[in-house]
Amino acid sequence: MSPQHGTRPSGHGGGRPRRRDRTEPGPDRAPAVVDRDELRADCSSCFGLCCVALPFARSADFARDKPAGRACGHLRDDFGCGIHARLRDEGYRGCTVFDCFGAGQKVSQVTFGGTDWRRDPASASAMFAVFPVMRQLHELLAYTAEALALPAARPVHRELRRALARIEKLTRGDAESVVALDVNALRGEVNPLLLRASELTRARVPGKRKDHRGADLMGARLSGADLRGASLRGALLVGADLTGADLRDADLIGADLRDADLSGADLTGALFLTGAQLTAARGDAATTLPPSLGRPAHWAREGSAGVVADA
Numbered sequence: 438m439s440p441q442h443g444t445r446p447s448g449h450g451g452g453r454p455r456r457r458d459r460t461e462p463g464p465d466r467a468p469a470v471v472d473r474d475e476l477r478a479d480c481s482s483c484f485g486l487c488c489v490a491l492p493f494a495r496s497a498d499f500a501r502d503k504p505a506g507r508a509c510g511h512l513r514d515d516f517g518c519g520i521h522a523r524l525r526d527e528g529y530r531g532c533t534v535f536d537c538f539g540a541g542q543k544v545s546q547v548t549f550g551g552t553d554w555r556r557d558p559a560s561a562s563a564m565f566a567v568f569p570v571m572r573q574l575h576e577l578l579a580y581t582a583e584a585l586a587l588p589a590a591r592p593v594h595r596e597l598r599r600a601l602a603r604i605e606k607l608t609r610g611d612a613e614s615v616v617a618l619d620v621n622a623l624r625g626e627v628n629p630l631l632l633r634a635s636e637l638t639r640a641r642v643p644g645k646r647k648d649h650r651g652a653d654l655m656g657a658r659l660s661g662a663d664l665r666g667a668s669l670r671g672a673l674l675v676g677a678d679l680t681g682a683d684l685r686d687a688d689l690i691g692a693d694l695r696d697a698d699l700s701g702a703d704l705t706g707a708l709f710l711t712g713a714q715l716t717a718a719r720g721d722a723a724t725t726l727p728p729s730l731g732r733p734a735h736w737a738r739e740g741s742a743g744v745v746a747d748a
């Protein structure tokens with residue numbers, strides 16, 4: 438995991454009204470229980486937790502080592518990032534590809550009631566222990582909410598809705614109960630539902646659908662490939678050439694897209710694709726994205742070879 442403020446929507450000082458976007462009611466018409474805006478990072482409501490709680494190691498993604506529980510030297514007193522606009526240029530690319538799925542504001546404002554770790558140092562270690570667990574819970578919530586929005590997944594909407602309500606309730610527990618959770622077991626219960634939702638949705642894609650689940654496709658030449666409706670769940674696509682590939686309705690949950698070239702690819706309807714995955718990849722103005730995801734800023738100034746053109 439790697440902390441970032443690069444994709445912070447209201448980013449450390451800025452603030453803009455956000456459209457409310459609730460999970461759609463399922464066939465049982467039960468009320469929605471999760472506001473999907475709460476599953477997007479709102480750094481203006483967070484105490485910079487990803488920049489303190491998580492460790493990172495000096496590498497291509499981070500310019501320095503930092504142990505867990507120690508604040509990054511670039512974290513400002515107001516919990517903003519002092520190099521927010523220059524993260525990639527300063528060697529902190531890892532910060533730009535991390536997504537807390539709204540866990541930061543949940544821990545800061547709900548679990549700890551708005552009291553930050555600087556004002557109450559005694560709470561710091563508990564806060565930092567809760568954050569990575571909450572991040573996993575919120576990631577599960579985000580995937581579950583997305584599955585609930587898939588019309589073809591109606592046969593599992595009721596179970597998904599129950600799972601969503603249960604996880605949401607767990608996120609509202611106290612610090613001790615959150616830290617004690619067995620998130621892997623929870624993931625094991627939810628994953629079959631997400632898989633079923635994916636299968637039901639991709640079954641509507643005509644023709645034979647490729648199954649690359651968990652495949653090692655590092656550096657693979659997949660330019661122009663027909664991957665429509667394919668399963669790429671957990672696939673290793675680091676550095677893969679996906680230029681012009683047809684990835685419509687492909688399941689990309691957990692796929693590692695670091696430095697994959699998505700220039701000209703069509704990702705319309707791609708399932709469980711996150712902004713962090715796109716930020717880790719390369720692409721261009723011709724890449725077609727799902728409407729819920731924005732085009733990473735660095736795509737505009739880097740060519741498909743990943744070289745900064747206008748530095």
Ligand code: SF4
Pocket residue numbers: 440441442443487488509510511512513517518519520521529532
């Ligand atoms: S450089 Fe430091 S303060 Fe800035 S986003 Fe990364 S971890 Fe946070």
